[in-house]
Amino acid sequence: MVVTRFAPSPTGYLHIGGLRTALFNWLWASRNGGKFILRIEDTDLQRNSEEATEAILKAFKWVGMDYDELFYQSQRFDIYKEYIQKLLDEDKAYYCYMTKEELDALREEQMKRGERPRYDRRYRDFKGTPPEGVEPVIRIKAPLEGDIVFEDGVKGTIVIKAEELDDFIIARSDGTPTYNFVAAIDDALMNVTHVIRGDDHLYNTPKQIIVYRALGFSLPKFFHVPMILNEEGKKLSKRDGAMDVMEYKREGYLPEALLNFLVRLGWSHGDQEIFSLKEMKELFDPHDINRSPSAYNLSKLQWLNSHYIKNSPNDRLVAELEDFGVYLESHDRKEILLDALKERAKTLKELAQMAKEILKEPESYDEKALKKATKGDYRKILEDFLSKIQEGEYHLPVDFHEAIEEVVKANDIGFGKIGQPLRVALTGKLGGPDLADIMAVIGKDEVVKRVKRFLDYTK
């Protein structure tokens, strides 16, 4: 069975790059009818926080990614201890009594000599009496010579010389195990078959392989996914705007748009751009992941988002808009409103803004729009229109449309002559949905009220 996992350390929110690797793992498990594990890597008691874990779980929930199992490494220390002891017993790991200060000094000296800083293995075969008052760390015996070779599903064959590695620490002096050790143990114990992760982990892989071998575990397949760059092609950082996945929710993005955007970063399927969740699950294959890093680009995300908004049923939009302060549930013209608006919104936030601009009478009139709207005999035209609609029943867009047509005909003018002043009177600015739709949404009385107010204002 295919088993994948996403293993974040809870030190902050879930960021966009993390979400993509999680997505890749999730999709691959799903495609194979396998299992997707979420594993919280909280072995460093100093750094991780419960809020961060909550934030990650919340983000998963928002995008709709479900996991089959959830683990916290902090609850598995007993297991790790057992394996550390096993390595100690088998002489594959050892206590190292070098203090942090001594290590720092060694590093500094090595740097001065132009060497690569690393532990010199001085306690590897230490048989004497340990120094007093030093709580030792435990190091693993890494191979002294040869190469560590593995096949990466994205990058191809990776060869790391043994000299590049040192006897890295598997347990801190306080007894807690470290990342490279526990990651390997858990991936093995949880029967993870495909490790898909950021390529910043490429160098951890040989270290983890050392652990696998020392314990006789069989290796999973590795896929190291290139990082996501910012729009300038540099490393993505907090300054590049939205890093937190939940920020996209706040900005009015639909989760399916975000996922669609992310799945196409570093992966493609011919010329296809739009992928439903179902299609992603059927088509995604980590073997097709690109070898080169890709840059984040907001306008593509916006395009995708507007696509998904356009294709959302109105009742979904009604529900989504409540997060943005627009409540349409009981509005009897919400279908007309939403149909007119969803064609032109890039985000839910914009959609909400546009809805508000129609539902509420304008607080002010845009200066430029005012100039354009108050040319010629706009007053007479608007007054004609007013007396026209005050006579009869006007409810549907077609009713209002007819009213406009009649005024146009009676005055022998173009549609624009009444369109512009009417639009500004109604919404305070140029641009926006069909006038007849707007009027049907707000109703005849409100139309009359707004036009009168406009006439008054421009007197």
Added chain:
RNA sequence: GGCCCCAUCGUCUAGCGGUUAGGACACCGCCCUUUCACGGCGGUGACGGGGGUUCGAGUCCCCCUGGGGUCACCA
């Protein structure tokens, strides 16, 4: 700096020795239209440079250049 990875339009990418180098976003123009959008049609625009291999290289090899990653008692 050592080691490693990467390199097609501005961006995401297709390409897997022989293509007028294709698509998408963005941008520009035209059409549709009461406006703004949507939509339709069209356009600008790329194989980083230099050597090889080959009858023939975006595709294979080497070098350069340029990006990126990594060198913790973090993960």
